[in-house]
Amino acid sequence: MTNSRKAAVGHYHGHDHHDHDASDCRHPPGLTRNESLVWDVLNDNVDPLKAYEILDELKERGVRAPMTVYRALEGLEEKGIVHKLEGLNSYVLCKHAGPHDVQVFLVCETCASATEVEIEGVEAALRPVIRRAAFQLKTARLEARGLCAGCANPAPQP
Numbered sequence: 001m002t003n004s005r006k007a008a009v010g011h012y013h014g015h016d017h018h019d020h021d022a023s024d025c026r027h028p029p030g031l032t033r034n035e036s037l038v039w040d041v042l043n044d045n046v047d048p049l050k051a052y053e054i055l056d057e058l059k060e061r062g063v064r065a066p067m068t069v070y071r072a073l074e075g076l077e078e079k080g081i082v083h084k085l086e087g088l089n090s091y092v093l094c095k096h097a098g099p100h101d102v103q104v105f106l107v108c109e110t111c112a113s114a115t116e117v118e119i120e121g122v123e124a125a126l127r128p129v130i131r132r133a134a135f136q137l138k139t140a141r142l143e144a145r146g147l148c149a150g151c152a153n154p155a156p157q158p
Contacts, residue, residue, distance in 0.1 A: 028081055034072040035079075037061060039093070042082065048090035048114045085114055087143045092116065102126060103141045108148035115148070 027036050041057045042049060055069045063069065073091055076082035080099035082091050087107060094103075095116045102123040106115045122142060130137050146152075 028079070030079070031081075032072070032075060034063070034068055035075050037063060038069060038072040038076060039081065042091060042093045047112060048085050048088055048092045050088075050090050054091070083116070083141065085143060086141070087145065088112060088114065090114075101137055101139055103139070105141070105143045106148070107143050107145050108151055109145050110147055110151035113148050114143075 027039055031039060037058055038054055041054050051066065051069050051073060054073075055063065055066055058069065073082060073084070076091075077084060081094055083094055083103055083105075084091055085105060085107065090112075092105075092114055094100075096118075104117050104119050104122055106117060108114075126137075126140060
């Protein structure tokens with residue numbers, strides 16, 4: 001078991017979490033067996049996970065080789081289903097329903113939680129700069145670091 005908190009309610013479906021039975025959980029279409037296994041682990045965790053944390057959770061399902069996890073993560077990234085948080089060297093499921101080039105995350109420096117947010121102005125400001133530079137954008141990922149609400153205002157201890 002990793003240090004990450006397990007998802008307490010619902011599962012990822014390309015939209016916000018909601019209550020339902022785990023058997024309702026469906027993988028995105030077109031995943032390989034190993035991509036599905038990795039997706040399951042990420043879907044069941046609230047916090048971002050490192051590749052070796054994913055591997056630890058998959059050992060009971062017969063996955064022993066780190067390269068198996070890294071290849072599955074690479075495939076999930078290429079499909080736009082998973083994002084790598086470079087600052088944490090961890091992975092999270094994408095919360096958007098469709099592919100997007102610009103990703104923005106709020107990363108807590110205390111608890112290592114990461115929340116993907118949509119800020120239309122970031123992409124709108126970036127596009128003209130990219131055009132002027134004749135640059136072909138593959139992806140842009142902004143990781144804003146600070147404190148989440150829970151860490152910035154911790155509950156008083158009894």
